[in-house]
Amino acid sequence: MNDSVWIVEERPNPSTDYYLLPAFSSLGHEVIRFAYCDALPANIPLGQVLVFVRYIPGSWVRLVDRFRHQISEIVFFMDDDVLDTAASKGTPLRYRFKLACLGAGRKSWLLRQKAKIWVSTPYLLEKYSAWSAKLVPPSPVSGQPSCTVFYHGSATHDAEIRWLRPIVEEVLKLDERCSFEIVGGMDVYRLYHGLARVRVVHPMKWAAFQKFLALPGRTVGLVPVLDTRFNKARSYTKFFDITRSGAAGIYTRGSIFGSIVNHEVDGLLQENDPEQWIESILDLLADAGLREKMVRNAKRRAEELRLSAQESYTCLC
Numbered sequence: 038m039n040d041s042v043w044i045v046e047e048r049p050n051p052s053t054d055y056y057l058l059p060a061f062s063s064l065g066h067e068v069i070r071f072a073y074c075d076a077l078p079a080n081i082p083l084g085q086v087l088v089f090v091r092y093i094p095g096s097w098v099r100l101v102d103r104f105r106h107q108i109s110e111i112v113f114f115m116d117d118d119v120l121d122t123a124a125s126k127g128t129p130l131r132y133r134f135k136l137a138c139l140g141a142g143r144k145s146w147l148l149r150q151k152a153k154i155w156v157s158t159p160y161l162l163e164k165y166s167a168w169s170a171k172l173v174p175p176s177p178v179s180g181q182p183s184c185t186v187f188y189h190g191s192a193t194h195d196a197e198i199r200w201l202r203p204i205v206e207e208v209l210k211l212d213e214r215c216s217f218e219i220v221g222g223m224d225v226y227r228l229y230h231g232l233a234r235v236r237v238v239h240p241m242k243w244a245a246f247q248k249f250l251a252l253p254g255r256t257v258g259l260v261p262v263l264d265t266r267f268n269k270a271r272s273y274t275k276f277f278d279i280t281r282s283g284a285a286g287i288y289t290r291g292s293i294f295g296s297i298v299n300h301e302v303d304g305l306l307q308e309n310d311p312e313q314w315i316e317s318i319l320d321l322l323a324d325a326g327l328r329e330k331m332v333r334n335a336k337r338r339a340e341e342l343r344l345s346a347q348e349s350y351t352c353l354c
Contacts, residue, residue, distance in 0.1 A: 041082075042066045045097055046090040047073050051178075052116050053090050056157055059176035081107050088112040088155075091119055092139035098146060111150050113143075114173065116157035118164070120144050184256035184322050187218040189278060191240070197261045198225060200309075206232055207315050212322055218255070250282050256328065257321050258284040261309060262292035273297050276304070280339045285331040287317050297342065303334035 042061050046053050053070070061068050066086075071078075073094050081087070081104035089097070091114070101108065118124035119140035125133045147154075154170040156162050162172045186208065190197050198221065205217045209232060216234035219225060226237045241249060258279035262268050273293050279286040288294035290306040298304040305321070307313045321328055 040065075040067055042068050042086045042088060043081075044068055044070045044088045044090060045073075045093075046070060047092060050090065052114065052157075054178050055175040056116065056155075056173045057088060057090065057114060060173055080104055083107045084109045086110045086112070088114060090114050091117070092135070093143040093146070094139060098143070101150065105150065111147075111152040112155055113147050113152050114155040114157075115140075115161065118161060120165075183216060184212075184214050185216050185218055185254055186257045186259065186318060186322070187255055187282075187284070188259045188261075189218075189220050189246075189250075189275070190260075191220070192222070193267065196263050196265060199228065200261060200263060200311075201259065202228060204311050204314050204318070205229070205235070207311075208318050208322075209233055209235070211315075212319060215322060250278055253283065255282045255284040257318055258282060258286045259314075259318075260286060260288045260294060261314070262289040262294070263309060268292070276335070277339055277342075279304075280332070280335040283332055285321050285328040286335065287314065287321070297338065299334075299338070301331075303331055303338045305331075 044053060044057060049070075049072070058068060073096075077096055077100055081100065085108050087101065087108055087110070089112070093113070101111070119136050122133070122137050122141045125136050154165050154168045155173050156165060156170050157173060157175065159172065162170050186205070188198070188201055198219065201219075209215055209217060216236065217229075217232070218236045218238060219229065220238045220240055221228075222240065229235045229237060238249070258275075260275045260279070262271060271293055273296070276286065276288070276294060276297060286298070286304040288298055288304055288306055290300075290308050294304070295306055298306055300306040305317050307317055
């Protein structure tokens with residue numbers, strides 16, 4: 038094999054990450070990945086190794102046919118039996134059609150190209166033994182620790198949901214460890230569709246939301262408060278939600294949160310300037326020590342507010 042390996046895949050996927058990347062990394066090869074939506078290369082360099090993951094799109098069939106004389110090796114990797122249409126019986130028709138076109142439908146083409154077959158399981162190894170298949174064992178996916186930024190506003194906070202969209206886009210672009218979680222329906226899904234690593238959680242009743250909020254893994258909570266008549270009546274309960282989730286919070290300066298949050302002590306206060314929010318989010322993501330300090334202080338602050346509220350309840354009698 039050459040030092041460079043081209044991997045052709047529909048999109049980033051577990052097949053490549055669990056099997057092929059660890060294998061080629063261990064062998065010391067540089068990997069260049071091509072998704073189906075990427076522009077086709079103008080040509081294929083002499084001596085190039087080409088690996089197709091599960092499927093083979095027609096555009097690459099035509100490209101390989103043009104430059105086959107320059108390709109040193111073609112490998113087809115599968116972690117399902119995609120070359121046998123009978124094996125997919127019982128799966129959705131759409132999936133079977135896809136396999137018939139891009140998988141099993143390419144079997145004769147692979148034979149003509151003298152492609153090698155790599156497989157993921159002993160079953161496939163035995164089934165395709167006549168093709169001299171090779172077994173590729175899986176390996177754990179390596180990577181940086183992940184972190185989650187979230188906004189749990191309801192449908193009444195449509196303005197904030199829209200205001201955050203370009204901020205989230207920039208943060209996700211600048212910090213690949215980061216994912217974003219937001220509560221909403223189809224309108225929110227459509228608004229954030231297309232951004233990498235965004236999870237839109239369907240709205241839920243309060244009892245379920247409390248359990249959901251207590252799940253671990255959240256890093257930075259956002260509470261922008263835009264200057265609207267509706268927001269003038271807001272309270273600071275979201276401070277309790279973010280603190281309970283174990284995350285550090287960023288809040289709008291000048292809002293009700295400014296009366297309870299001590300800037301850089303138990304949270305961050307920022308003007309509603311997108312650039313400031315982007316910078317603050319990235320700073321918190323990069324500084325685990327600061328986040329941990331803020332979470333500890335926020336828990337103490339929440340307890341102070343609880344005791345203060347208990348004293349105030351006596352005035353209700």
